[in-house]
Amino acid sequence: MNSPEPSVAAQNTPPPGRGRWVVVLLAAMLLTLLGLFWLYLEAVNASLWGFGPRELAIAQYTPKDVVGDLGGMKVVIPRGVAELVEYDDDPTWGEKRKGPRPVRTFDSRLASFGFYVRYPDGATFADPEMRKDYEKYGTRERAFNHGIRGGDLWLRPGVSSGKFYSRDGFLDRISVKLDAPIGRPWWQKFDKLPHKEHGLTVYRVKGIEAELADPQKKLDFMVKDVYIHRDKTGKVKTYIDCHPKEWHSSACKQSWSLEDDGVHAEVYVAYGPEKRKNWREIQKMITQTLLGFRAAPNGDASSTEPALKNL
Template sequence: MTTQIPPPQKRGRWVVVLLGAMLLLMMGAFWLYLEIVNASLWGFGPREMVMAQYTPKDVVGDLGGMKVVIPRGVAELVEYDDDPGWGEKRKGPRPVRTSESKLASFGFYVRYPDMATFADPEMRKDYEKYGTREWAFNHGIRGGDPWLNPGVLSGTSYPGDGFLDRRSVELDVPIGRLSWEKFDKLPQKEHGLTIYRVKGIEADLADPQKELDFSVKDVYVYRNQAGKVTTYIACRPKALYSSACMHTWSMEDKGVHAKVYVSYGPEKRKNWREIQKMITQVILGFRENPNGDISSPESLLKK
């Protein structure tokens, strides 16, 4: 039995059909990718529902010993010490919040470097611009995004004064002592920061299996003249696909018992001093004045 070979004209049509199917498949895959990107930015739910996380009124309370009034629309995912935990139901009516109510945590968005917040409704539109499918298509996932998303922990969520020193003890643990990780202290500094690298990390960087291992990191620490740690930055190395930095500091030197953290790309690490100072000043700008107003973050930044 002889297998018949289609004539060149029919073979050409099949090639066109096959290429067309492949193109449609690629377009569908890219559309799915953008949907996943959109979901990762806004959560798996309607955008309106996600944006509803922002409080429609001013947030009042005690932030680590500082009375605050946070303008409406600025703070998100606000928690107080007496709020029920995950999966728990509140017992009794929701309490009326006052300046005596102990804040446990909240987050907010700020645009770097002008430090604008969602106190101006137009700023939310600017933030959303970097999360659209069109922007992701042309610039990558939130490409060129100037917005930062700091988080603040206080009250029962605060790890206590000196937590950065306690956390940094592991960095200088000698070989042979009990420690989850062993670090090498590098001889050079970067932007005033002492660098610690996990031992054997070079082998990890060459291993694709380590792409999602978040223990693979470099740690950058700043100590003041008294030797006290005031800045702790953990970064995924640039060689890894998902390089990012988590920058943590305490406001205890400002008389506020609160932990602040913010993540950003490694390209912003050179601006760590300014980022830490300016976000701190924005938070201090939430301080309640005797007349019930709040200080202007813009005026604080000029001091």
């Protein structure tokens, strides 16, 4: 006699324990996604500000002056000014420090830090009252969650040196793609525009005229107009890229080198496109602030007039 066929309900009933494992699997996937999202936020934090892991933020509120070697220049940065300070021997992502935190001296090579500076007067948080002025424009949490805030006078430059420095002449190497598009992706193929803007040579991605003319058309986030300032010898002194349509408060990023001032460091700052016309003054102000951290022979900060050549 043939065995009776199992009922439809019996056929669709999962074996004992299968439902529990499905729940466990879904929970594990959720935890994995949450972990990846956390790592994404950490990466956004680093890419937005250009600084190291969150644990390196302990220098953000240090009660002491920051001392070290900034690309060959001995510096004393007044307490409260430099934030998220990283030295060459600090642990990298996912690493823990081995041994006690070293005592920092003028031989300690700085790798990166950021600071706030008010445009156009160059005020910093060396004056505690300036922090109150900055806070008028919103909280640090708002700045992180919504990008660099527009409508205020404060800029947040970043500095890379030491192990993060790309060697002298890095701006010229970056700029090669502007005039040598062969083999590059479409968003790195440019037309040189016939007229300068605020003393800057302008390069625009090929073939985007129709998208620019249509106010409803969105452009890929990788599309950037590039603005270049070269000196009389053709050396690139300033490199700015801006999204041509995203008119938000951090649409432009300006980069330059301190190598002509004898300091092997890159400086960069983000701002809204309305400030692009002030690129010379911004670069001079931030450069002068940084060179003003130079330590005098007695260990104090020394006000040093920057070279600011060919700007």
